[in-house]
Amino acid sequence: MTTARIQRVLLQADGPLLILLRDAVDGAWVGLAADRSPHGDTFACVPVSSARLAALKFGEMDLRAIFEHPEIDRRASLFVPAEWKPGSSVALEAVEDFHPEWLPDEGFFLSAFGPDVAPEARDIVEEATVRNRPVVHANFNPPEAKAESKIDAFTLAEGLTTFQNVVKRAHALVTRTKGAATRKLLAAAENYTFEVYGFSYGSFEVHMQAKSNPDLFGSAPHVEALAKLDEIASRVHDIEAAVEVAQANRGHFVSAVRALMYFIADRKTPLKYSWTEPNGEVRSNLILPDAASALYTALAARQELSQQVIKLVGVFDKIHVKSGRWTVITQEDGEFSGRVAQGSGVTLKGLTTSSVTYELECRDVLEEGVVNERQTSRLELLKQPVEIKLP
Amino acid sequence: MQVYRAVSAFPPTGDDFKSQRELGPDKTFLGTTECHARALSTWATPEQCALLLKTKPFRGLRVVRVALTSDAGAIQPRSNGHVAWWHCKAFDPIAASSEVSE
Numbered sequence: 001m002t003t004a005r006i007q008r009v010l011l012q013a014d015g016p017l018l019i020l021l022r023d024a025v026d027g028a029w030v031g032l033a034a035d036r037s038p039h040g041d042t043f044a045c046v047p048v049s050s051a052r053l054a055a056l057k058f059g060e061m062d063l064r065a066i067f068e069h070p071e072i073d074r075r076a077s078l079f080v081p082a083e084w085k086p087g088s089s090v091a092l093e094a095v096e097d098f099h100p101e102w103l104p105d106e107g108f109f110l111s112a113f114g115p116d117v118a119p120e121a122r123d124i125v126e127e128a129t130v131r132n133r134p135v136v137h138a139n140f141n142p143p144e145a146k147a148e149s150k151i152d153a154f155t156l157a158e159g160l161t162t163f164q165n166v167v168k169r170a171h172a173l174v175t176r177t178k179g180a181a182t183r184k185l186l187a188a189a190e191n192y193t194f195e196v197y198g199f200s201y202g203s204f205e206v207h208m209q210a211k212s213n214p215d216l217f218g219s220a221p222h223v224e225a226l227a228k229l230d231e232i233a234s235r236v237h238d239i240e241a242a243v244e245v246a247q248a249n250r251g252h253f254v255s256a257v258r259a260l261m262y263f264i265a266d267r268k269t270p271l272k273y274s275w276t277e278p279n280g281e282v283r284s285n286l287i288l289p290d291a292a293s294a295l296y297t298a299l300a301a302r303q304e305l306s307q308q309v310i311k312l313v314g315v316f317d318k319i320h321v322k323s324g325r326w327t328v329i330t331q332e333d334g335e336f337s338g339r340v341a342q343g344s345g346v347t348l349k350g351l352t353t354s355s356v357t358y359e360l361e362c363r364d365v366l367e368e369g370v371v372n373e374r375q376t377s378r379l380e381l382l383k384q385p386v387e388i389k390l391p
Numbered sequence: 392m393q394v395y396r397a398v399s400a401f402p403p404t405g406d407d408f409k410s411q412r413e414l415g416p417d418k419t420f421l422g423t424t425e426c427h428a429r430a431l432s433t434w435a436t437p438e439q440c441a442l443l444l445k446t447k448p449f450r451g452l453r454v455v456r457v458a459l460t461s462d463a464g465a466i467q468p469r470s471n472g473h474v475a476w477w478h479c480k481a482f483d484p485i486a487a488s489s490e491v492s493e
Contacts, residue, residue: 009422016421082418105445
């Protein structure tokens with residue numbers, strides 16, 4: 001008996017039809033539904049290499065061949081009981097041979113259930129499949145790379161940081177509307193951070209994967225953030241349309257996009273990025289320096305798009321009337337500190353600490369010129385806090 | 392819109408349009424949400440649906456075309472051709488089904 005974990009459902013058809021498992025030594029297995037009942041599902045399972053898994057996905061191998069001729073001569077049956085809890089391990093019971101009925105008929109190609117993959121996108125799709133998580137290929141093409149394969153270290157570092165920062169801000173934006181508990185759960189850095197695992201040979205195409213573990217669909221929170229970035233990146237050649245997207249997503253996300261545009265224009269470094277997730281389509285965008293420059297200028301002229309106005313409800317923990325500094329504790333998101341916005345006319349005199357709940361309208365301002373993971377923001381109180389009665 | 396579903400016979404019966412949740416009220420379903428466990432799996436093309444018949448859970452079934460009208464319920468198509476269908480109780484899926492010749 002071998003213990004394993006169900007990693008992902010490769011194909012759903014009124015329930016899981018084809019699944020991917022990982023055993024205790026991280027070996028991959030595929031399982032095909034052989035029997036379904038209200039008490040549980042039985043699967044026929046065989047070990048599978050990354051290469052075979054990719055061949056299955058791209059339709060280069062028939063499903064029957066995978067099960068009839070496993071690369072390693074091992075076969076197992078798996079029973080997943082009705083009361084199985086997601087995340088718990090399952091037991092692969094070794095079998096001599098499968099019941100002939102369990103094997104699929106010839107001619108079942110998994111590629112029939114996936115989007116068409118262009119030859120140039122094959123690598124990224126394969127990587128997302130094997131790594132079972134969203135994958136990004138970011139290609140930086142600076143002027144120094146035209147004659148020979150080289151890149152200024154600062155350019156590469158800044159490019160990656162700026163790109164990652166847009167994803168971070170996009171993540172904050174898309175999670176803003178979720179409930180407090182979900183927001184707190186998704187706030188961990190691994191939910192928007194990528195980790196580099198390779199480069200394309202002879203270029204500065206950086207290969208990155210989502211840092212957090214994906215769900216059974218192979219999906220991770222990074223995907224929503226990347227889709228948000230796509231909204232504006234795909235319109236970069238139509239400034240009006242891109243500014244419209246910025247208007248609908250104003251705040252730190254726009255600041256981060258503006259910084260990315262500045263980087264591409266200033267370093268004359270076109271950025272092409274592609275991303276996909278297991279079972280997903282490949283999406284690509286190319287941002288050229290001229291287009292980035294135009295968008296940067298348009299966004300810089302509309303400073304209000306970079307400003308984020310937030311409302312806080314909480315009790316003051318500290319108030320310093322003379323300096324205008326304050327700290328408030330909110331029920332949902334903890335402690336926030338800030339100061340009175342210049343020229344706002346707001347005074348902290350007469351406000352009560354600890355016992356009275358106030359609503360505060362603040363401007364969340366990013367520290368300019370700092371684009372790294374420690375980028376900080378400051379809160380500026382825009383209006384006189386309003387006392388509110390909580391039910 | 393037309394979608395394709397594997398059913399036990401033609402004409403199909405009400406049992407052919409039961410969701411996973413209806414068939415397994417206490418079951419945990421792998422890799423799917425409770426919402427999707429209450430949907431029916433249908434497919435964008437008859438070819439995709441016919442491929443399923445090559446596997447044990449679907450062997451011996453046949454493919455029908457279901458003509459979905461605006462009162463059929465809600466659908467969610469995915470890029471792999473799978474169309475999750477939450478059918479409205481007032482909609483008669485049997486009357487909306489037609490046989491797909493092999």
